[in-house]
Amino acid sequence: MKFIKIKEKAIHFFFFLTGISAVIILAGIFLMLVFNGFRLFEDVGLSDFFFGTTWNPSAYEKSSYGILSMVVGTFMVTLGAMIIAVPLGIGAAAYIADVASPKIRETLKPIIEILAGIPSVAIGFIGIVLVGPLIAKTFGLTSGLNALNGSILLSVMALPTIITISEDAIRAVPRDYKEASYALGADRWTTLMKVTLPAAFSGIIASVMLGIGRAIGETMTVLMVTGNAIAMPHSFFNSVRTITATIAIELGEVPYGTSHYYALFAIGAVLFLISIGVNLVAEIFITRFRKAGI
Amino acid sequence: MANNFSTVANPIRKFFFNGVKITAFILLFVLVTGCERKELGKASIQIKGSDTEVNLVQRLAEVFMEKTPDVSIAVTGGGSGTGIAALINKQTDIANSSRSMKEAEIKQAQNKGVEPVAIVFALDGLALITHESLPVDSLTIDEVAKIFKGEILNWKELRAPDLQISLYGRQSNSGTFVYFRDEVLKGDYSKYMKMMNGTAQIVEAIKQDRAGIGYVGIGYVVDSKGNVMNGIKVIKIAKNVNSPAVTPLDPENVKTGLYPISRPLFQYTNGIPAGEILKFIKFELGEKGQKIVSSGGYYPVTADYIESNRKLGILD
Amino acid sequence: MKRFKEIIGLGMLGLSAVIVVLFLGIIIFDITTKGVGVINWNFLTDFPREGMTKGGIFPAVVGTVFVTIITTLFSIPFGVCAAIYLSEYAKEGGMTSLIRAAIRNLAGVPSIIYGLFGVALFVQGLHFGTSVLSAGLTLGLLTLPWIIATSEEALKTVPQSYREGALALGATKWQSIYSNVLPYALPGILTGSILGLSRAAGETAPILFTGVVFSLPSLPDSVFDQFMALPYHLYILSTQHHAIEQVRPLAYGTALVLIVLVFTMNMAAIILRYRLRKKFQV
Numbered sequence: 086m087k088f089i090k091i092k093e094k095a096i097h098f099f100f101f102l103t104g105i106s107a108v109i110i111l112a113g114i115f116l117m118l119v120f121n122g123f124r125l126f127e128d129v130g131l132s133d134f135f136f137g138t139t140w141n142p143s144a145y146e147k148s149s150y151g152i153l154s155m156v157v158g159t160f161m162v163t164l165g166a167m168i169i170a171v172p173l174g175i176g177a178a179a180y181i182a183d184v185a186s187p188k189i190r191e192t193l194k195p196i197i198e199i200l201a202g203i204p205s206v207a208i209g210f211i212g213i214v215l216v217g218p219l220i221a222k223t224f225g226l227t228s229g230l231n232a233l234n235g236s237i238l239l240s241v242m243a244l245p246t247i248i249t250i251s252e253d254a255i256r257a258v259p260r261d262y263k264e265a266s267y268a269l270g271a272d273r274w275t276t277l278m279k280v281t282l283p284a285a286f287s288g289i290i291a292s293v294m295l296g297i298g299r300a301i302g303e304t305m306t307v308l309m310v311t312g313n314a315i316a317m318p319h320s321f322f323n324s325v326r327t328i329t330a331t332i333a334i335e336l337g338e339v340p341y342g343t344s345h346y347y348a349l350f351a352i353g354a355v356l357f358l359i360s361i362g363v364n365l366v367a368e369i370f371i372t373r374f375r376k377a378g379i
Numbered sequence: 380m381a382n383n384f385s386t387v388a389n390p391i392r393k394f395f396f397n398g399v400k401i402t403a404f405i406l407l408f409v410l411v412t413g414c415e416r417k418e419l420g421k422a423s424i425q426i427k428g429s430d431t432e433v434n435l436v437q438r439l440a441e442v443f444m445e446k447t448p449d450v451s452i453a454v455t456g457g458g459s460g461t462g463i464a465a466l467i468n469k470q471t472d473i474a475n476s477s478r479s480m481k482e483a484e485i486k487q488a489q490n491k492g493v494e495p496v497a498i499v500f501a502l503d504g505l506a507l508i509t510h511e512s513l514p515v516d517s518l519t520i521d522e523v524a525k526i527f528k529g530e531i532l533n534w535k536e537l538r539a540p541d542l543q544i545s546l547y548g549r550q551s552n553s554g555t556f557v558y559f560r561d562e563v564l565k566g567d568y569s570k571y572m573k574m575m576n577g578t579a580q581i582v583e584a585i586k587q588d589r590a591g592i593g594y595v596g597i598g599y600v601v602d603s604k605g606n607v608m609n610g611i612k613v614i615k616i617a618k619n620v621n622s623p624a625v626t627p628l629d630p631e632n633v634k635t636g637l638y639p640i641s642r643p644l645f646q647y648t649n650g651i652p653a654g655e656i657l658k659f660i661k662f663e664l665g666e667k668g669q670k671i672v673s674s675g676g677y678y679p680v681t682a683d684y685i686e687s688n689r690k691l692g693i694l695d
Numbered sequence: 696m697k698r699f700k701e702i703i704g705l706g707m708l709g710l711s712a713v714i715v716v717l718f719l720g721i722i723i724f725d726i727t728t729k730g731v732g733v734i735n736w737n738f739l740t741d742f743p744r745e746g747m748t749k750g751g752i753f754p755a756v757v758g759t760v761f762v763t764i765i766t767t768l769f770s771i772p773f774g775v776c777a778a779i780y781l782s783e784y785a786k787e788g789g790m791t792s793l794i795r796a797a798i799r800n801l802a803g804v805p806s807i808i809y810g811l812f813g814v815a816l817f818v819q820g821l822h823f824g825t826s827v828l829s830a831g832l833t834l835g836l837l838t839l840p841w842i843i844a845t846s847e848e849a850l851k852t853v854p855q856s857y858r859e860g861a862l863a864l865g866a867t868k869w870q871s872i873y874s875n876v877l878p879y880a881l882p883g884i885l886t887g888s889i890l891g892l893s894r895a896a897g898e899t900a901p902i903l904f905t906g907v908v909f910s911l912p913s914l915p916d917s918v919f920d921q922f923m924a925l926p927y928h929l930y931i932l933s934t935q936h937h938a939i940e941q942v943r944p945l946a947y948g949t950a951l952v953l954i955v956l957v958f959t960m961n962m963a964a965i966i967l968r969y970r971l972r973k974k975f976q977v
Contacts, residue, residue, distance in 0.1 A: 089867060096869045097784055103773060104780035105790075107843070108797040110836060114804065114812050121815070143460070143551045145560055145567045176711030184705050185712070193712060195965070200719045202890075202957050204897025206926045207950050210933050211722050213580075214943075218587055227545050227588040230573060241718050248715070272697060274704035295803070302805025304900040305926075308576065309934060313550065316570030324573045329807050329900075334574075336811065336904050338460030338552030340467045340487055341819070353811050357804065364803040368796070430935055437910050438745070444912050453921060455908040456935055470825065577935025579942075608940065 115357065122351035125150065128344045134351065138317050140331065142345040150348050152355065154317040158232070158325035159356075161318055162307060163300045165236025166243055171293055173240070174247030175282075178289075181248070182255035183277055201245035209309035212238045217310060226322055230312035233321040238306045243296035250295060254288020254374060255281060287374035294367035298360055304329040328356045422655045424452045428462015428475030429554050430577050431503060431596040432644055435675045436475055436663075442671060443662050450655050456577070459554025466647055467493055472656055474647040477503065477554030477596070478561075494650045498688055499643040500663045502634070502678035504597040504627035505559060507614040508582065510589045515539050517615035517624035520563060520639055526592060527559070529569025534590060546572035547581045547593030558642055559594050586610035597627050598676030616640060633678050643684055644677065651691055660693060723954070730951030733944045739952070743910065747932070748941045752949055757914050758827075758907070758922035759956070763896045765831025765918065766838060770895075771888050773835070774842030778884075781843070782850035783858075783872050802840035806900040809837045813905040828918040830906035834895045841894070845887025849880040882971035886964045893960035897953060899926040925953045 125134070129150045137151015181193050216237055217229030258281050266276040282289070312324025313334070332349050339346040426436055433456040440452040462474035467488045480488075480495055488495050507523060509515065515537055518526075525531045526544060535541040546569055549556040555578070560568060575581045578595045585591040586609075600608050607613055607628065615624035618639045625632045632638040652660050662668050669679040680688070688694055741751030777798075785791040813833030823829045853876045861871035907927045915922045932946040 093867050093869055100776055100780035100784050103776040104785060104794050106773070107777060107794055107801060107840070110839075111797040111801050111804075113816070114808065117812055117815050118808070139570065141551075141567065143557070145564070173711045173714055176708045177715045180705075180708035180712045184708055193716070196716055196719055198961065199958065200715070202893060202897070202961050203719075203722065204899070204926055204953055204957060206897070206899045206930050207726065207954055208722070210929060210946065210950055211725060213583070213933060215721070215725055221587060227542070227590040228573070228584060229587075230584060241722075244715055244718070272701045274701040275697075277708075278704070298803045302803070302807075304805065304807040305930065309930070312573035313575070314571050314573050324571070326574075329805055332807050332811065333900060333903060334550045334576075335552060336814070337457045338464050340464045340484070343487070350811065353808055357808055360803050360805060360808075361800055364800050368799065433909065434747075434936070437747075440912070441745075451912045453908055453912065454910050456931070575934070577931075579936045579939040580934040583939055 115354075118350050118354035118357055121347055122354040123347075125344060125347040125351045129348070140315050140326070142335070142348055148344070150344075150351075152328070152352055154315060155326050155328050155331055155352070156355070158311070158318055159301060159327040159329070161232050161321070161325055162235040162239055162311065162327060163297055165232060165321055166239035166300045167293065167297060169236065169240035170243045170247055170296060174244050174292070174296065175251055175289060177244075178248045178251035178292075179255060179277060179282065182252045183281060184273070197245050197248050200241070201249075205242065205303060205305040206309075208238050208241060209306040212306065212310035224322065228312070228324075230310055230324055231322050232311060232318055232325045235307045235311040235325070235327075236321065238310060239300040239303055242303060242306065243299045246299050247292045247296040250292030251285070251289045254285040254292065257288065257374075258284045285374075287370045291367045291370040291374060294363055294370065298363045298367070301356070301363065302329065302360055304333050308333050328352050332356075422450045424450065424473065424656055424659060425471045426452060426454045426462075426473040426475060426646075427457060427465045427471040428455075428473075429459040429477040429644070430456045430549070431459075431477040431553075431555050431598070432475040432501075432646075435501065435598065435644075435672065435677060436646075438675060439663050439668055439671055440659070442667070443659055446662075447658065450659070452659065458550065458552030459557070460552035463647065466495065466649060467491055469493060469649070472648065473652075473660075476645045476647055477642065478558040479645060480647060495647045496649075496651055496691060498646045498648065498652070498660060498664075498691065498693065499680055499684035500646055500660070500668075501644040501672045502681060502684075503642055503644050504633040504638055504678070505555065505563075505594050505640040505642065506597045506600055506627050507592060507594055507616065507640075508585055508600060508611045509592045509614060510585055510587075511610055511612045512589055513539060513612060515614065516612075517617060519617045519619055519624075521619065523616065524564045524566070527568055527572065527594075528564055528566050529571060542590040544592060545588050545590040547575055547584055547588075547591055548572045549578070549581070550574045550576065555594065555596065559640075562642070563640060582608065582611060596677075597633075601628065601676045630673075630678055634681060641678075643680075652693060657693060664688065664694065726947060726950045726954060729944070730947035730949075733948030734951060738948055742912075747910065747936060747945070752925070752928060752945075752952065754911055754914055755923040755925045755928040755949070756952065756956075758924045759896055759926075761915060761922060762827050762831045762834065762902065762906075762924060763892055765827055766834040766895050767888075767892055769832055769835035770838045770842050770891070774839050774888075775846050775884060777839075777843045778846030778850055779872065779877075782847050783868070783876065798840050798843050802844070806837060806898055809833055810901040810904055812836070813901060818905055824919065825904070825906040825908075825921055826919045827906055827915055827922050830902040830922070831918070833901045833905045834898060837898065837901055838891045838895045841891040842888055845891065846880070846884045849883025849887065850876060852883060853879045882968055885971070886968040889960055889964035889967070893957045893964070896960065897926055897957050899924075899930055902927065925949060925956065929953060 134150050134152060136153055137149055138153045139149045139151045140155055141149050181190055212234050216234050220229035220234055262280050262284055263276055266280045307327045308330040313326050313330055314324035315326050318325045332353055336349055433454060437454045440454055444452060459476040459478055462476055463480055463484055465471035466474035485495055533543055578599045581593040581595055585593050613628060615626045616639055617624035625638050627633055627638045633641045672679055738751040740753050742753055744750035813829060817823045817829035817832050818825055857875045858871050861875040902924060906921050907924045908921045909931055911923055929949045932942050932949060936942045
């Protein structure tokens with residue numbers, strides 16, 4: 086009898102270890118980034134790093150490690166992506182959840198899943214061969230490799246996240262809410278706009294935050310289509326550099342243990358913290374979504 | 380206390396146990412093949428680095444492996460900086476580099492117990508390319524430098540239409556990037572230069588950009604017969620306003636140094652190469668190898684580099 | 696007037712859905728029409744020749760399969776066990792909330808950061824070097840949060856009465872899980888796992904510095920070898936290859952093969968879920 090008890094306790098402990106490993110891994114990633122990143126500041130000043138606008142570690146004359154232009158570049162493509170993806174995503178989610186017939190719904194959901202599964206490098210490829218020339222022709226530019234291209238592609242990648250989670254949120258709105266609205270004489274559109282969507286608000290915001298997280302963290306797509314210029318961008322038609330692209334470009338060429346090497350971990354840490362921050366906001370809204378009993 | 384799993388529907392149990400069996404089998408397979416490799420003892424050479432050189436070296440490796448099948452060569456790009464970093468980190472046997480190693484890099488290597496040895500196996504002309512419709516045929520080195528440093532911003536300053544110059548270059552991991560900056564610009568690149576992932580992307584982009592200009596290895600824009608690719612134009616370069624502008628498309632110009640932007644292509648090894656690595660390098664420098672070099676759009680090693688190679692003791 | 700507004704409003708929503716479908720349609724259409732002409736038996740079974748301008752993509756396909764197998768072997772047992780802990784053993788409280796929060800955050804970490812971590816831990820720290828093993832483990836870490844989340848969902852759908860029934864008959868906790876919960880959660884676990892692995896198969900950033908290479912003369916012999924992979928192959932063909940005109944059709948072909956592979960895995964997962972659900976209604 087005792088042996089069985091010990092065995093059960095051992096099994097429990099084993100599973101506990103696998104569960105706690107998630108925390109260990111997250112902590113490990115954080116520590117690795119921070120420990121290596123901090124070593125950059127042996128050579129470079131904190132304000133130079135955070136407020137400098139030029140990232141040029143292997144410069145002709147003096148190396149500079151300013152991340153501001155990169156951070157702006159990252160935010161720009163993400164913002165652009167959200168401007169496109171949020172209205173489209175919420176609109177499509179509302180359509181699928183509330184308006185579409187079951188048959189249409191069953192067709193659309195797999196389509197969204199397929200869109201989600203397209204590898205980022207394939208989307209980047211489309212950006213080079215299709216979207217780039219299209220942008221150049223439409224706006225009379227000489228080149229289509231800019232922030233706009235990145236934004237369009239990132240919106241395609243964020244859409245499935247936004248649609249799926251918003252759709253869940255909208256469907257979770259209790260039928261009584263809608264029926265009460267109809268009973269008062271409101272039509273479908275008004276009900277949707279004034280009752281359903283506001284009720285699903287927390288879930289929708291959570292989906293947008295997760296979509297933002299997806300866009301900020303994307304590497305290959307932006308690497309292939311944004312042009313990677315290090316200048317501070319002034320418009321969406323400028324070529325921009327994102328944090329993810331910089332790590333992907335330069336990680337291969339740095340000998341271990343140089344300032345440049347530590348610098349990449351430092352910007353990795355910045356990116357990591359931004360992702361965690363976005364995730365935190367999403368979680369706050371998810372908690373609200375769950376608490377509201379919806 | 381019988382194991383209740385046996386009461387569960389048969390299909391699930393079959394499925395589950397099949398899964399476990401398959402997993403175990405795969406694990407075994409993976410482990411066994413791991414051991415097998417050590418038994419075969421096939422010699423392998425790891426080559427990493429320059430994007431300019433990667434296709435050429437790959438072609439050389441292909442032909443070499445046809446003749447010596449017991450040697451396997453893996454070639455990767457990533458840029459000269461990547462190759463040099465790999466050499467310093469002892470992760471590659473040969474580092475392809477289209478620029479020479481910097482003092483700091485050599486010191487770093489030595490600190491880690493790596494002694495870099497430079498071998499020149501080909502010459503390369505760097506071509507300035509623009510869209511084929513651009514009415515500019517020649518530029519001086521000085522003008523090129525000013526354009527890429529961002530001091531000349533519009534084509535109209537160069538007797539051409541009013542178009543903002545659209546710059547294309549490589550990324551910092553590229554030897555071409557470093558070479559062009561150190562030898563031609565002698566200063567930093569314009570912040571607005573688009574940094575492409577590889578030479579192919581530069582050519583691709585310029586084909587669609589009426590105002591574009593970029594720098595690429597000559598081998599990338601000519602085919603095996605020496606004809607220039609469609610859609611782009613190779614600019615003639617003059618050393619200064621008084622010299623004639625010459626094209627890199629004529630091999631003589633590059634060999635004699637008349638075309639001012641030409642450079643040796645390096646391979647760095649840890650110490651003087653020996654064994655299979657030496658065999659491969661000898662092949663590259665031999666008649667067959669140098670023929671492959673020429674057909675790739677590059678230029679065979681010239682006398683002074685043959686001399687420096689000989690001094691290393693790697694030529695017979 | 697109200698009716699009009701309603702029609703316009705709902706119409707706009709429908710339009711959004713149409714635009715999204717259009718995005719997918721354009722992507723699939725472009726890649727399929729320009730890639731399908733390149734695909735033939737040789738393309739899939741030949742090695743690249745003449746500097747990748749001719750021949751096929753066989754080593755890239757094999758490499759992708761190989762590294763995905765390693766990812767599977769690591770992430771599925773690990774992930775399912777963690778899900779079992781969360782669903783069956785964990786008591787709601789501080790530690791458990793911490794674990795759940797960690798998993799959600801891991802899901803949001805950018806793939807290039809996993810690549811950085813993989814270089815620091817597997818390539819350098821554990822001295823596995825750039826290899827199928829390092830890349831597979833890195834992808835495994837990337838896939839882990841997804842596996843845990845979907846497996847936990849699957850476990851949750853098993854009614855509590857199943858567990859209680861076994862316990863009432865005198866089974867221990869583990870016995871009740873093993874015999875009365877796991878088998879019924881298997882469909883959901885499998886589906887989630889296959890979907891997660893299909894994402895891993897298409898990833899490029901985590902394998903960039905942990906083991907993938909541009910050209911190998913032969914297939915990897917062991918997990919400690921480097922490998923070629925479809926996503927990386929597509930990346931190189933479309934940005935770094937020298938004979939871009941010649942190679943563009945091959946790039947399209949590679950893109951098509953990659954998409955078909957991912958799509959097939961997705962379909963397999965969905966069909967599996969459907970069939971297994973039919974077999975045992977939970």
